[in-house]
Amino acid sequence: MTGTGPVISVRDLVVGFGAATVLDHVTLDVLRGEILGFVGGSGAGKSVLMRTIIGLLPPRNGTIEVFGQNLATLSERERRAIERRWGVLFQQGALFSSLNVQQNVEFPIREYLKNLSPRLIEEIALAKLEMVGLGADVRKKYPAELSGGMIKRAALARALALDPDIVFLDEPTSGLDPIGAAEFDELIRTLQRTLGLSVFMVTHDLDSLHAICGRIAVLSEGRVIAAGPIETMLASEHPWLKSYFRGKRGRPVRH
Amino acid sequence: MSTASLTETFSLPSSASGDERVTLAAGGAWTAEGAGELERVVDDAAGRYEHARNVDIDLQKLERLDTFGAWLIERLNRALAAQGATTRIVNLSDSDRGLIDEVRLVNRGPAKAERAANRILIALDSTGRAVAEIGRSLVLLAHLLGALTVVAMGTVARPARLRLRSIVHHLERVGWRAVPIVLLSTFLIGAIIAQQGIFHFRQFGAEVYVVDMVGILVLREVGVLIVCVMVAGRSGSAYTAELGAMTMREEIDALRTMGFDPVEVLVLPRIVALVLAVPVLTFLGSMAALYGAGLVCWLYGGMTPDIFLARLREAISLQTFAVGMIKAPFMALVIGLVACVEGFEVDGSAASLGLKTTSSVVKSIFLVIVLDGFFAMFFAAIGM
Numbered sequence A: 001m002t003g004t005g006p007v008i009s010v011r012d013l014v015v016g017f018g019a020a021t022v023l024d025h026v027t028l029d030v031l032r033g034e035i036l037g038f039v040g041g042s043g044a045g046k047s048v049l050m051r052t053i054i055g056l057l058p059p060r061n062g063t064i065e066v067f068g069q070n071l072a073t074l075s076e077r078e079r080r081a082i083e084r085r086w087g088v089l090f091q092q093g094a095l096f097s098s099l100n101v102q103q104n105v106e107f108p109i110r111e112y113l114k115n116l117s118p119r120l121i122e123e124i125a126l127a128k129l130e131m132v133g134l135g136a137d138v139r140k141k142y143p144a145e146l147s148g149g150m151i152k153r154a155a156l157a158r159a160l161a162l163d164p165d166i167v168f169l170d171e172p173t174s175g176l177d178p179i180g181a182a183e184f185d186e187l188i189r190t191l192q193r194t195l196g197l198s199v200f201m202v203t204h205d206l207d208s209l210h211a212i213c214g215r216i217a218v219l220s221e222g223r224v225i226a227a228g229p230i231e232t233m234l235a236s237e238h239p240w241l242k243s244y245f246r247g248k249r250g251r252p253v254r255h
Numbered sequence B: 001m002s003t004a005s006l007t008e009t010f011s012l013p014s015s016a017s018g019d020e021r022v023t024l025a026a027g028g029a030w031t032a033e034g035a036g037e038l039e040r041v042v043d044d045a046a047g048r049y050e051h052a053r054n055v056d057i058d059l060q061k062l063e064r065l066d067t068f069g070a071w072l073i074e075r076l077n078r079a080l081a082a083q084g085a086t087t088r089i090v091n092l093s094d095s096d097r098g099l100i101d102e103v104r105l106v107n108r109g110p111a112k113a114e115r116a117a118n119r120i121l122i123a124l125d126s127t128g129r130a131v132a133e134i135g136r137s138l139v140l141l142a143h144l145l146g147a148l149t150v151v152a153m154g155t156v157a158r159p160a161r162l163r164l165r166s167i168v169h170h171l172e173r174v175g176w177r178a179v180p181i182v183l184l185s186t187f188l189i190g191a192i193i194a195q196q197g198i199f200h201f202r203q204f205g206a207e208v209y210v211v212d213m214v215g216i217l218v219l220r221e222v223g224v225l226i227v228c229v230m231v232a233g234r235s236g237s238a239y240t241a242e243l244g245a246m247t248m249r250e251e252i253d254a255l256r257t258m259g260f261d262p263v264e265v266l267v268l269p270r271i272v273a274l275v276l277a278v279p280v281l282t283f284l285g286s287m288a289a290l291y292g293a294g295l296v297c298w299l300y301g302g303m304t305p306d307i308f309l310a311r312l313r314e315a316i317s318l319q320t321f322a323v324g325m326i327k328a329p330f331m332a333l334v335i336g337l338v339a340c341v342e343g344f345e346v347d348g349s350a351a352s353l354g355l356k357t358t359s360s361v362v363k364s365i366f367l368v369i370v371l372d373g374f375f376a377m378f379f380a381a382i383g384m
Helices: A046-053 A076-083 A101-112 A118-131 A148-159 A178-195 A206-212 A230-235 A239-246 B032-048 B067-082 B094-105 B119-157 B164-174 B176-204 B207-248 B251-257 B262-299 B305-315 B318-344 B350-381
Strands: A006-017 A020-031 A035-040 A061-066 A086-089 A166-170 A198-202 A215-220 A223-228 B009-011 B021-030 B054-065 B086-090
Touching (some): A006 A198, A020 A046, A020 A198, A035 A206, A046 A061, A046 A198, A086 A148, A118 A148, A148 A166, A148 A178, A178 A206, A178 B094, A206 A230, A223 A230, A230 A239, B021 B032, B067 B086, B067 B094, B119 B318, B164 B207, B164 B262, B176 B207, B207 B262, B207 B318, B207 B350, B262 B305
Parallel strands (some): A035 A198, A035 A215
Antiparallel strands (some): A006 A061, B009 B021
C-alpha cells in the first residue's frame, strides 16, 4: 500500500446539466496514501466532480480511472468490486434514518461479507465506532437523535466499515464548531495513517487545508487551475487563489 | 501486492526447558475478504492452546492487514490472555503497528447486559402504550381543532388574513384533479350495486325496487363514504407526507420563528380546501353512481331510462340528498385534521414518515366510518 501511483486519475472530464457545462475538461490525480484537499467557490462543481467519480452522475466526456481501471468499461461485477474499496462521507452524513448507529455501520459489512458471524460483525462495527470516537452510549441511538458532529463521526465510521482504500469526504467539517472541526481533522489524519487511506476531501475549511491536506487542487470556472501543496497555493499570484488563501479569512501558515 | 490466500500456521516448537513457548504465526492477507474463515481459525487456536502459558503471535509472514484482521489478532490475544497465558505480538511491522495499537483499545467496555424480558410483560407494555397512544392522538386532534377554530375566527374578523391563493392551489389538487377518479369509481360502485340488486331482487319479482335501493343507498351513504375513502387515500396521505417532510426539514420551526402560525399558514388553507372540495366531489360522485345504476338497469335489467327516472323521483326526496351532503363537510374536516396532526407527529426518520402516512389514512377512514354511525343515529333521532 505504499506505492505512489495515482489511485484516481481523471482525464479531460466534462460534466454538464442541460445547457450548462459544470466541469470543462478537468484533469486531476489523487495519489496513493495522500489527503487531497479539493477547493473551489460555492457552486464551482466540487461536489459534482466527486459525485461523477463515484458514479452518481454520468460524464459527457473524458475518462475516470480508479486503481488503474477505467470505470466506463467495467462490467457490473468489476464495478461493484471497486465500489467495495471506497467509502463516501456525504455532506449531511446520509445515515439511514430507520437504522440505529450500530446498524448503519453493520449494514455494508453484512451486505458485502456474507460469511461473517453476527458476533464478529458487531465487534467490528463497535471497533469502527470507537475508532471515530463514538462511545457505547451512542450506538443504539437513531440518526435523528444525534448532534451534527456525531452524525459526521457515525457516517465516517460507516464509510470506513469495509476498510476501503479510498475515502471521499464531502465537506467533512462543515457545520462543526472550530474545536469539533479541528478534532475531526485530527481524526481523519489519524485514521488515514493507521489504515493507509487515500483521501479525497472536498472542503471550504482553510484550517483543514493547512492542517491535514498534503496536496490541494483548486477548481475554478470548470477547470482545475492549480494543484500542489499549501505553500504553492500561498505563493501563487493567481487572483482567485490570492483572495481565497490570503484574503481576510485566510490565516498565516502554521507549522 | 499480496495474494489472497491464507497461509497461517500454528506450530509448537519443541523446547527443552519447562518454559514451553507456543508460537502462532499469522501469514498471508488478514483482511475483510477472509475474515469469516479467519474467525474460525482464531477461535480454534484459542481453544487448542487452552493450557499454553506463553504464546507468541508472530506477524512476520503477514502480507496485508486491515481492521478485520487486526481485530481478529486482538481477539486471539485477548482469548489467550483470558485463559491465563502471557502473550506477545512479535515481528510487528511499523506500518501495521498503528492498527494493532488502535484495536487494542476498542471493545473494552463491559459486556452488554441484555436481560431477556418477560413475554407477558412485553405484551402488557405494548398494549398499555397503544391505549395511551390512542388517548394522546385524540387529545392532539382536539388540540388542532381548537387551534384551527381560533385561527378561523381570526380570519372571520380580518378576512385579509385568509390565504386565498393557497386555498385555490389546494382546491385544484384535492378537488379538481380528484374529479376523474372519483367519477370513475362511484360510477362503477353504482353500476355494481344496481347489478347485484337486479340479480337478487329478480327472484321475488321486485326488480323495480332496485331503483329505491340504489337511490337511497347512494345518496345517503355510499356516495359520501366512497368519496371520503378516496380523498383520505389521495389527499389526506399527501397532506401528511408534505407536513411530515416539512417537519423533518425544520420548515415548520422556520415558520414559527418568523412569527407565522403553522396552523394559519399550512393547516387552515388545506382544511378549507378539503371542506369545500368534498361536498362537491360527493355531489358529482353520487350523480355518477346514479348514472351507472341507471345504465345497468337499462342494459341489464331492461328498465328504460324514463321508468328509472320516474321511479327514482318517487323513491327519493330532497331530504335523502341533504342527509348525504350534510355529512360531507364534517367528514372532510375529520380527514384534514387527522392528516395534519399525523404530519406534525413525524420525527426525523424516513420510517416514521411512512408510518405516519399510513396511520393518517387508516385513522381518517376509521373515524369517517365512526362519524357516519353517529350521523345515522342523529338523523334517526330527528326523523330524517
